[in-house]
Amino acid sequence: MQQIKIYISIVFLFAVLSACKQEIADKNSTKTEQIIETIKEQFVPDKRDHIFNITVTTSGKNTVIKGETSHTKVQFAIDSLMKVNEIDFIDSIVFLPNSSVENKPLAIINLSVANLRKSASLSTELISQVLMGQIVKLLKKEGNWYLAQTPDGYFGWIHKYALTTKTEMEIKEWKNSEKLMVTSIYTHVFFEPTLHSEPVTDLVIGNIIKLKTKRGNYYVVELPDGRNGFLKEDKAETYKDWQAKINATPENIENTAKKFLGVPYMWGGTSAKHLDCSGFTQTVYKLNGIQLKRDASQQVKMGIEIDTTNHFAQMQPGDLLFFGRKATKNSKEKASHVGIYIGDTEFIHEAGLVKINSLDSTRKNYNEGRLRTFLRVKRILK
Secondary structure: OHHHHHHHHHHHHHHHHHHHHHHHHHHHHHHHHHHHHHHHEEEEEOOOOOOOEEEEEEEOHHHHEEEOOOOOHHHHHHHHHHHHOOOOOOEEEEEEOOOOOOOOHHHHHOOEEEEEEEOOOOOOOEEEEOOOOEEEEEEEEEOEEEEEEEOOOOOOEHHHHEEEEEEEHHHHHHHHEEEEEEOOOOEEEEEOEEEEOOOOEEEEOEEEEEEEEOOOEEEEEEEOOEEEEEEEHEEEEEEEHHHHHHHOOOHHHHHHHOOOOEEEEOOOOEEOOOOHHHHHHHHHHHHHOOOOOOOOOOOOOOOOEEEOOOOOOOOOOOOEEEEEEEEOOOOOEEEOOOOOOEEEEEEEEEOEEEEEEEEEEEOOOOOOHHOOOOEEEEOOOO
């Protein structure tokens, strides 16, 4: 009988200890989730700036932190906070770029316009575009898709047919080669130096290609994937000449913007084929040597605030006009549309197509809806 009592006591004690351990594990897991959320808010408050897909799970009595991130400071932050809180954990975090792209971590876009998608599928949302000749950073490869970071900092998935992977040495050679900047809104590279020849590829303004030599009034060019052809001389400038002439003045911003009049709207568009509102402003500024963020809600955080209390007297051509939801007691201001001021109450923007509207109710091109949702003005030009 005494042995049975001892056995029952041991079983009871074991159950109590197990329950205590489970309670501690649950508390650790909850605390760890709070730590991860704190780190996310500090280092990646905007998910468009970095990859941060990290979760907390338990394996038995163990706390497991798993997922992936592109932020280099996250590992140290997690280790430090977990140590301060005296929580042991299993580290299953993968830092990007991962091993799938370690041999060729960069790529050059080889289509006139490459689509950047939300996930690795042609049927998912188009979130942005990248132009031929631009260099993207590869973070990982899954099947025929690459998770890439574009020059404006955006992350998305690009199909392998749209890019040519390169080693860092090959990228250096590309950067040092003589190149052309396409200055025509839309044109072609041909197999032969005649407009009657079959096309090798189409091109849009902003494309960058390699210059090999010249034949008559045609450039002999090489595309990033090695294809060759002929481009009419008046459709491009040498990249060095183009760079030397860049001068981001109000007049040049306006003139560049007007080149896109009539270009149709498409969500995610950043090219002369299709544009969305922030893709339009970004493209116009980029062609004048200034890199804007991708979305209107990001661009509104750039530049200098311009006072609009005296109507539009302080504004100048080239300023960015932002529209959207005004702040209320229950919600923050949200910029969802952007255009470029061109003077005399008029602005040019992408809304169905690139067009010019006015904020003056006496004008034929007055846009009441935009005036009603007007938020603020930011000056990018110095």
